[in-house]
Amino acid sequence: MRHGETAWNAAKRVQGQADVPLNRAGRRQARAAAHRLDDVDLVAVYSSDLSRALDTAHPIAQRHGLEVATDPAFREVDQGDWEGLTNDEVRARWPELWGPARHFSQRPGGETPEQVLKRALEGLARVVEHYPSGAVVVVSHGGTIRWISAAALDYDMEASARIRGVSNGGAVVVDAVLDSGVLTLSNLTRLDGKDTDLDDPNA
Numbered sequence: 001m002r003h004g005e006t007a008w009n010a011a012k013r014v015q016g017q018a019d020v021p022l023n024r025a026g027r028r029q030a031r032a033a034a035h036r037l038d039d040v041d042l043v044a045v046y047s048s049d050l051s052r053a054l055d056t057a058h059p060i061a062q063r064h065g066l067e068v069a070t071d072p073a074f075r076e077v078d079q080g081d082w083e084g085l086t087n088d089e090v091r092a093r094w095p096e097l098w099g100p101a102r103h104f105s106q107r108p109g110g111e112t113p114e115q116v117l118k119r120a121l122e123g124l125a126r127v128v129e130h131y132p133s134g135a136v137v138v139v140s141h142g143g144t145i146r147w148i149s150a151a152a153l154d155y156d157m158e159a160s161a162r163i164r165g166v167s168n169g170g171a172v173v174v175d176a177v178l179d180s181g182v183l184t185l186s187n188l189t190r191l192d193g194k195d196t197d198l199d200d201p202n203a
Contacts, residue, residue, distance in 0.1 A: 021052060152174045
């Protein structure tokens with residue numbers, strides 16, 4: 001699940017790993033997400049350690065009598081020099097890096113795509129190791145969810161860049177199996193609350 005909206009999301013400002021809190025709309029989205037999961041028998045709730053993800057995860061965990069487990073593996077992509085800039089500012093300074101492929105390219109001074117995918121899948125493997133069966137919610141971030149989705153769909157880089165981002169408070173569902181240390185993701189289903197903004201740079 002993607003965290004609720006922040007002021008930087010609303011302003012189309014690149015967040016990366018900056019710890020920007022939920023705004024009023026984001027808090028509403030967190031409560032709505034918790035209500036949508038009332039009929040799901042959750043066994044655990046995990047979250048990125050950034051406050052916007054934690055504050056989305058807590059209402060879900062509370063409604064199910066669970067605690068939130070944090071794992072920095074589910075943090076957003078480190079956006080490097082783009083962090084704190086608006087989309088327009090990024091486009092003006094790095095026109096050659098803009099476009100759909102930006103979702104799967106390294107920002108100047110940021111993480112490589114391979115680093116993001118590696119840590120995200122290692123985090124999921126730890127979750128599945130602890131909870132091999134049952135439903136688990138992981139509250140994460142747009143860029144990280146995009147990578148996990150690409151892995152579940154076995155997409156190459158070009159196809160992966162065309163995956164529509166998940167909206168704030170939206171989610172994807174994926175089957176995860178850990179066998180002899182190998183994590184397999186399959187059967188990805190999107191559960192978006194609304195259409196997403198294609199200009200949102202993995203914020």
